[in-house]
Amino acid sequence: DAMRIEVEALVDRALLEGGDAGFETLMTSREAYVNASLAELYGVQGPADDDSWAWVTLPEEERAGILTRAAFLTVHAGQRVQSPIFRGVYVIEEILCGELGDPPPTANNTPVDQPEDPDAGPMTVREMVDARTMNDATCAACHSLINPPGFLFEHYDALGRWRSTEV
Secondary structure, rough: HHHHHHHHHHHHHHHHHHHHHHHHHHHHHOOEEEHHHHHHOOOOOOOOOOOOOOEOOOOOOOOOOHHHHHHHHHHEEEOOOEHHHHHHHHHHHHHHOOOOOOOOOOOOOOOOOOOHHHHHHOOOOOHHHHHOOOOOHHHHHOOOOOOHHOOOOEEEOOOOOOOOOOO
């Protein structure tokens, strides 16, 4: 609920109060409407409890615009790990208005949260996605477009928290 409230407040502020710069504000704003839980998730000082809300400025190096908010990042992730594929598809289809079509019926849609090859050792989500999607020409045809915008969000975990290293 808190994530929804934050995004709705951002959209209202950007589009209803932003005038001619409304869309630009929506895509670049570092202002966030947070309660205590969201402030903690974003790593900023915020209200003392979850019943209080305040506008704060998010760290410049970590967030700008609606696509870096927990609401977007959480919806476009797996249950345990971020999903560059879900996030990349969204950017291509909904932001850039591209048409990818449906994945082939043989597509492996299971989340990438462990290496496909148990002998491969620890792998990052990026490495697992590339291993799954770029080693086959049929997959690579679309994933050469999908993966790069999805990888732009790799600093965010499945909940939308910023991280500098993947654990």
